[in-house]
Amino acid sequence: MSGDERVSHDPIEIVRAANPVPDPSTDPRSALASPARRRQVETILATDPDSRERVLAWAAIARPGWRHGARTLALLAFMALLLAGAAAAAVLLGGTHSSAPLAGALPEPSQSLGRTSYRIAFTPDIAGGHVGWCDQVDFTTRERSLGHGHFERQYGGGASGCGSGPTVAEPFIDADVVGGSGGREGRHFSYQVAYYLTAPQVAAVRASPTLTILTRPEPRLPDGYRVAVGFPQVEHGGSAQAIGAFKPVALAANGHELATRRLPGGTPWVPDPTVSWQRTPKVSLNMLFAIPSAGRSHGQHVLVRHSAPTGPCAIDSSRLPGAQQQLGNVVLRVRPVPQVIGRAYLSCIDTEITDRGWATDVALLLDAHHPGTLPAPLPGATPVAGHPGVVNEQSGIFGDITGRRVGDAWLVVESSSRLALRTSGLSQRLAVLGALRTCVRLNGHC
Amino acid sequence: MMTPPDRHRKERFEALFERCHPEVRAYVLRRAPQAIVEDVVSETFLVAWRALDRVPGEPLPWLYGVARHTLANHRRGHLRSVALSARLTRTLVLPPEHDAPVSEEVEPQLRDALLALTVREREALLLVAWEGLSPAQAASALGCSSAAFRVRLHRARAHLTQSLERAPSEAAQTERPAHAGCGLIEPLSEAGKQ
Numbered sequence: 001m002s003g004d005e006r007v008s009h010d011p012i013e014i015v016r017a018a019n020p021v022p023d024p025s026t027d028p029r030s031a032l033a034s035p036a037r038r039r040q041v042e043t044i045l046a047t048d049p050d051s052r053e054r055v056l057a058w059a060a061i062a063r064p065g066w067r068h069g070a071r072t073l074a075l076l077a078f079m080a081l082l083l084a085g086a087a088a089a090a091v092l093l094g095g096t097h098s099s100a101p102l103a104g105a106l107p108e109p110s111q112s113l114g115r116t117s118y119r120i121a122f123t124p125d126i127a128g129g130h131v132g133w134c135d136q137v138d139f140t141t142r143e144r145s146l147g148h149g150h151f152e153r154q155y156g157g158g159a160s161g162c163g164s165g166p167t168v169a170e171p172f173i174d175a176d177v178v179g180g181s182g183g184r185e186g187r188h189f190s191y192q193v194a195y196y197l198t199a200p201q202v203a204a205v206r207a208s209p210t211l212t213i214l215t216r217p218e219p220r221l222p223d224g225y226r227v228a229v230g231f232p233q234v235e236h237g238g239s240a241q242a243i244g245a246f247k248p249v250a251l252a253a254n255g256h257e258l259a260t261r262r263l264p265g266g267t268p269w270v271p272d273p274t275v276s277w278q279r280t281p282k283v284s285l286n287m288l289f290a291i292p293s294a295g296r297s298h299g300q301h302v303l304v305r306h307s308a309p310t311g312p313c314a315i316d317s318s319r320l321p322g323a324q325q326q327l328g329n330v331v332l333r334v335r336p337v338p339q340v341i342g343r344a345y346l347s348c349i350d351t352e353i354t355d356r357g358w359a360t361d362v363a364l365l366l367d368a369h370h371p372g373t374l375p376a377p378l379p380g381a382t383p384v385a386g387h388p389g390v391v392n393e394q395s396g397i398f399g400d401i402t403g404r405r406v407g408d409a410w411l412v413v414e415s416s417s418r419l420a421l422r423t424s425g426l427s428q429r430l431a432v433l434g435a436l437r438t439c440v441r442l443n444g445h446c
Numbered sequence: 447m448m449t450p451p452d453r454h455r456k457e458r459f460e461a462l463f464e465r466c467h468p469e470v471r472a473y474v475l476r477r478a479p480q481a482i483v484e485d486v487v488s489e490t491f492l493v494a495w496r497a498l499d500r501v502p503g504e505p506l507p508w509l510y511g512v513a514r515h516t517l518a519n520h521r522r523g524h525l526r527s528v529a530l531s532a533r534l535t536r537t538l539v540l541p542p543e544h545d546a547p548v549s550e551e552v553e554p555q556l557r558d559a560l561l562a563l564t565v566r567e568r569e570a571l572l573l574v575a576w577e578g579l580s581p582a583q584a585a586s587a588l589g590c591s592s593a594a595f596r597v598r599l600h601r602a603r604a605h606l607t608q609s610l611e612r613a614p615s616e617a618a619q620t621e622r623p624a625h626a627g628c629g630l631i632e633p634l635s636e637a638g639k640q
Binding site: 009010011012013014015016018019020021023024030031032037040041043044045169259273 | 456459460463464465467468469471472475476484487488489491492495549551552553556560565571572574575576578602603606607610
């Protein structure tokens with residue numbers, strides 16, 4: 001080491017010396033010189049900076065306008081045919097189909113084992129800090145009927161996931177392509193379903209270069225959210241993997257592509273910060289699910305502590321003898337999420353509660369646009385007989401969701417299989433719902 | 447046809463992009479895996495395009511602030527999808543190293559020490575050390591006062607020094623609650639217990 005070289009003890013100097021990306025200003029090349037950068041800029045410039053104001057107009061004209069858009073596409077396809085041949089036109093025209101319903105039988109005549117029925121459900125994402133929706137798809141394939149509602153054999157499968165509330169920049173709320181197959185003794189079944197939950201301005205989804213699905217309104221969903229359901233393999237001979245690898249394109253009523261940031265799971269500007277916590281520092285053998293043991297999870301802290309951190313929303317389960325809050329997520333400061341289209345919910349706290357071998361996930365849902373005002377009704381929920389003010393929503397992602405209003409929030413209880421071998425039923429959820437005490441402290445008091 | 451105001455707006459954005467893209471990209475590269483860098487940079491500039499009239503005369507600190515939020519959103523989305531997978535498959539999920547908010551290029555002991563800082567302390571320190579911002583500029587990027595920033599930076603330096611003096615494994619396991627400041631409520635009365 002020469003006399004001029006010294007080991008610095010200034011932590012900033014130590015960190016500076018470890019800079020993994022040197023100062024880019026030393027590169028004399030223009031950022032716009034690269035074709036990739038140029039495309040990046042042009043993509044951004046093609047986005048209407050004032051597009052938020054157009055959302056309602058799009059929603060209002062979605063159906064008739066799409067027909068006009070189809071003509072535009074057809075004209076473009078004709079021009080492409082002249083210019084580039086039939087292949088290009090086929091790509092542009094593709095197959096455009098109306099959306100299938102959220103539940104039904106797959107239109108697959110070729111499978112020899114039996115028809116496969118499917119069911120898709122959407123429920124609010126109740127995880128603390130989240131503004132979004134979860135979906136679940138179930139498939140059932142039944143062999144020969146034995147009568148009286150019994151079947152020789154029954155096959156089941158499914159998948160689920162969650163996505164963010166829609167924004168102008170991200171009109172897809174959730175999207176998935178699910179497939180599977182099975183069979184025995186030379187007979188088989190297979191299924192492939194592509195489904196998309198979108199903001200109101202999406203009139204169609206290009207699911208692949210050869211499959212476009214027109215969206216349809218769904219009365220179980222709020223604020224004009226739309227769905228598109230299609231069967232890629234049946235109609236186009238494509239595979240779920242191929243379709244799943246294709247980034248779907250949201251199309252407006254006029255046939256133009258809508259700007260999409262990324263898919264799926266794009267997250268809107270969610271209030272910050274949210275703290276995750278858990279009671280148990282280490283994963284025990286009987287904890288089938290575990291968020292990471294004490295420490296850090298994906299850049300976020302997971303605090304190990306005996307109770308939820310204090311935040312503006314709180315859930316007290318002390319009136320449930322034997323129950324224990326195990327883990328959850330707490331928003332530390334509630335802020336509106338104006339970017340989300342529609343009256344979505346902001347979950348300001350969720351807590352996993354276990355009691356004698358069964359578990360529930362409880363949460364407080366606020367209006368995402370205006371926390372402190374009455375949130376929208378729970379979509380698809382129906383009153384529970386004998387329990388005034390209590391509603392139940394079937395087909396939640398991990399089981400049904402039961403809820404009641406508490407002030408300007410929804411207190412919801414969802415079945416949970418995270419921490420227990422048994423999931424809760426309606427009676428357990430009603431017991432929990434009746435015993436919990438809550439506080440939503442947005443203006444200094446509950 | 448593009449009107450003169452539209453053209454002017456596009457030219458302003460292109461100038462902003464040309465001037466700031468390398469620094470914003472470097473900022474993201476220092477904190478995120480390569481796979482999401484271009485997405486985060488694009489989203490950052492998309493926000494700038496939408497809010498072009500609100501971009502301050504000194505845009506870099508503002509853009510760093512936007513990029514920081516965008517990165518946080520990406521991490522949150524990823525966290526959620528991994529947690530969901532765990533809920534569905536009932537499998538143990540361990541935190542992938544690549545998702546930590548410091549590039550894997552950084553030497554492990556220093557990286558662990560940086561990760562042991564609170565998010566705010568770490569960001570304060572890195573904005574000065576890696577982005578070369580002045581305290582006033584960094585305070586602007588973080589949306590807090592210069593005085594609050596200086597306190598945060600002082601704590602970051604002290605905590606980093608402590609972490610580096612400890613054994614690497616010990617430093618990596620240490621967790622502290624976030625500190626108050628810059629307008630944020632700090633209600634974690636029991637944070638870090640166990």
